[in-house]
Amino acid sequence: MTVLQLNSFRAGPDEHGHFGIYGGRFVAETLMPLILELEKAYGQAKIDPEFQKEMDRYLTHYVGRPSPLYFAERLTAYCGGAKIYLKREELNHTGAHKVNNVLGQILLARRTGKKRIIAETGAGMHGVATATLCARFGLECIVYMGSVDVERQKANVFRMNMLGAKVVPVESGSKTLKDAMNEALRDWVTNVESTYYCIGTIAGPHPYPMMVRDFQSIIGRETREQMLAAEGRLPDSLIACIGGGSNAMGLFHPFLDERQIEIFGVEAAGRGLDSGMHAASIAGGRPGVLHGNRTYLLMNADGQINEAHSISAGLDYPGIGPEHAWLGDVGRVTFLSATDDEALDAFQLLSRLEGIIPALEPAHAIAKVLDLAPQRPKDHLMVVNLSGRGDKDLATVAHHLESKAR
Amino acid sequence: MTTRIDRRFAALKDEGRAALVTFTMAGDPDYHCALAILKALPQAGADVIELGMPFTDPMADGPAIQAAGLRALHAGQNMEKTLGLVREFRAGDAATPLVLMGYYNPIYIYGVERFLADAKSAGVDGLIVVDLPPEEDAELCLPALKAGLNFIRLATPTTDDKRLPVVLKNTSGFVYYVSITGITGAAAPDTSKVAEAVKRIKRHTELPVCVGFGVRTAEHARAIAQGADGIVVGSALVEAVRKSLGADGRHTPATVAAVADLVRTLAAGVRGARHSAVRAARARNP
Structure with a gap:
């Protein structure tokens, strides 16, 4: 495929969260107000020197x-x-690299006053990073993990438990990362007022792909x-x-x-x-x-x-x-x-x-x-x-x- | 332009009662049994039919509807067969509105234009697509309205007065109020809160407001139907399907009757609400 003559490959996403035809906000209405709120909160944090200073301090001395x-x-x-x-x-x-993103999102969750953190995890590295920062900041942490992954990543399950997180094995579908993400979304829809969903990768509805990219x-x-x-x-x-x-x-x-x-x-x-x-x-x-x-x-x-x-x-x-x-x-x-x-x-x-x-x-x-x-x-x-x-x-x-x- | 959905709600308004909206899954537990269930619904008391389009990853559904979708997919259900079900149902029933409900990916992959044309010609009246909020209206909502289909939107407890106009803007047919923050088939809603929410939505729209998520008994249906234009029951019906299956997971002679019997009970609940509402009105204005 030929490389398009774009001015920049770094300009995306547009205001609707699109990279070309990709991205967007394909979520249930229950989540939409939250996602719009998150986009606003992240936009403010991003230009707040205090937020950046706090990030830098933890990146240096904790990560x-x-x-x-x-x-x-x-x-x-x-x-x-x-x-x-x-x-x-x-x-x-x-x-792993996962902690770079989790730190950013947990500091953001603290700014928005959310005290219950949920995450999905595959290999368990994102789950461990989330459990770690929740322990550090005294937040409740629930990690959804496919039961197949719970079995093949036992050490990480133990680490998460040690850090005080609750690991919920997901039995639906293929019992791996995709199903853990479904289950995390279902939890979020249910506990939308109290809960921050800490997504581990550059996927999900806008602004997550952009936000996780920025942190990484x-x-x-x-x-x-x-x-x-x-x-x-x-x-x-x-x-x-x-x-x-x-x-x-x-x-x-x-x-x-x-x-x-x-x-x-x-x-x-x-x-x-x-x-x-x-x-x-x-x-x-x-x-x-x-x-x-x-x-x-x-x-x-x-x-x-x-x-x-x-x-x-x-x-x-x-x-x-x-x-x-x-x-x-x-x-x-x-x-x-x-x-x-x-x-x-x-x-x-x-x-x-x-x-x-x-x-x-x-x-x-x-x-x-x-x-x-x-x-x-x-x-x-x-x-x-x-x-x-x-x-x-x-x-x-x-x-x-x-x-x-x- | 009035649609079959508009006409049905207008008729129910004249009757002075709420609608019973039933949800069953296309192809659950198999194509022929699902068709027999569909055909039995209007006679059992369903006023509006929602037919689920099965999807592997239904992110807003609880275990009951997840399992119903997987049963259908394992039995070989796909979009063409779902539209086929509608066509066969429509051949014998020109009056009962039918709404397809599901997630966007199977529609997107079928092709939006092709889907709208085929759905319209099969006799579909409206669409509910869970993962298409107003922010994504260009995808399917606007083309569907142009094709003459109703696009029914979900409003939820998190949809505040500021956002309601955004949600209602391109909504037609009716508004589906999700009674709880949660997934289908979860905890029962608080009826007084639901009544308040329905009133709030009605301040923003002339459209009928139907209430769903967590409604499973006739008492429930009766209580909620007092203040709403309709109630939606889904998880309880697909559970009735599941409980009627044989040890081999296939339908039994009891399957269609199990669903129809529950619909009859729920319909009696909804209709009972009319009587109590009418009695109350008469008591106020003798």
């Missing part, structure tokens, strides 16, 4: 930012091409400064895994208008794009409406949503953030996909080469680095978002390696 931009020397040597840098989001407090963009802004300091110039390529796509958008957004920079999003191809068992909504889906926004979705010919499949609970979602859908259509971001097996191999490789055990989610991005980096010259600067650490996945990986060995 531990800035996260390092680390030159992965042995991975670079292994690939024999591009110079590979890892943006170390896994070193944040709670072990610190990843790209830091990368920019750090790369200038390390190499005296901007990177040549960016790569990140995509479920809903918040870690990817956080890295990409500040660089979208530097058109010489190649940008790659990596979806989960599960057992292969042809198997029907995957979570690659751009590669295998088409535009539809779910969870408050129009975006690429996995569905059947009748518009019924299909179950996604990925070894990684965090990518196991049949949709993608609307801004990614638009950036894909206009040709600014190239979408690739990595299978379960490729991610498992990359998981082990990075552990052994760099002493960094990645989460299965960014292992999908690393898998594509192994394809892309060798094809690039040695002076090519490639940044991978290492969006989370792999502790939560050890049991899953062990299980898969054992069943493969058999």
Whole structure:
């Protein structure tokens, strides 16, 4: 697809929350007044220096930012091409990029006087981040999690419980992230006056995709400064895994208008794009409406949503953030996909080469680095978002390696 | 332009009573049984029929309607079959208004223009689409009105006086007042609060106001029907379907009767409200 001649790729969304035809506010009337109120509250907070100051203080002293931009020397040597840098989001407090967004939303919830926080979670990293900040600020926290994910991410369930959150296993539908989001929306509709819904990714009704992107963009802004300091110039390529796509958008957004920079999003191809068992909504889906926004979705010919499949609970979602859908259509971001097996191999490789055990989610991005980096010259600067650490996945990986060995 | 919905509410107004609006799911538990249920509804006392378009991810529905949708989908229901149900129903009943209710994605994927044309020709009178607030009117509401279909909007306890005009602007047929902040089939609404809310909405519109979410018994129906132009019952009816199914999950000879019997009881409740209201009026103006 040809890249449209736009003045900027960073201007969206419009006042109705649209990125091209994507995004919007497809929610029940009960929620509409709340969403309009949230948009207003966020608009005010965004330009309030006090809010920014408070954010910065917690980002520095509680989250531990800035996260390092680390030159992965042995991975670079292994690939024999591009110079590979890892943006170390896994070193944040709670072990992933999720906390950047949750901090912003919880501070916003406090401004609007909400004391009950709900969240959906897939791998549990967003749930853990939400439980953590609710503990820090003394807020009630309820996390909806598909019962399949509760089973495969037990350690995170325990962490959330330890932090005082209530984890509600969701038994409806495919019992994964999409159903957790349905259940969180049902809770919100029911407890609309008391409750703030802390969405974990750049999806959902406007203003969430924009707001979560803004909170996550610190990843790209830091990368920019750090790369200038390390190499005296901007990177040549960016790569990140995509479920809903918040870690990817956080890295990409500040660089979208530097058109010489190649940008790659990596979806989960599960057992292969042809198997029907995957979570690659751009590669295998088409535009539809779910969870408050129009975006690429996995569905059947009748518009019924299909179950996604990925070894990684965090990518196991049949949709993608609307801004990614638009950036894909206009040709600014190239979408690739990595299978379960490729991610498992990359998981082990990075552990052994760099002493960094990645989460299965960014292992999908690393898998594509192994394809892309060798094809690039040695002076090519490639940044991978290492969006989370792999502790939560050890049991899953062990299980898969054992069943493969058999 | 008067529609079948307008005519039905006008007739009920002359009768001095509220409407019983029933919700059942298209294709639940299977196509033929769902058709038999539809055909039995008017005779059992349903004044307006809402027919659910099943969807995998109904974010405003409780467990009962979620399960009804999944039963229908597992039995092979899709949009074409739902419109087929309407067509077959309409062949035998030209008077009872029928409203399709559901979520936007299956309509969007079917194609908005094609959907409106096919729905109109099948005999659909109106649409209720839960995830299309007024902010998204350009998607379906405006084309539907242009195609001659009513677009029935939900008003909720969170829709305040400032927002009501926005919600009512392109609403036609009737207003569906969601009696609680919550999902379908949840806790029973507080009848006095509901009466107040209906009065509040009526200050903004001439349209009939029907009340739904959480109405399940004849007593309930009677109490709410005193102050509203109609009551909507859904979860209780799809639960009646579920309870009538065999161990294999298929319909039994009791399924249609189970729904019709409940509708009859509810209709008696709604009609009872008229008598008590009329009695009260007579007592005031002898």
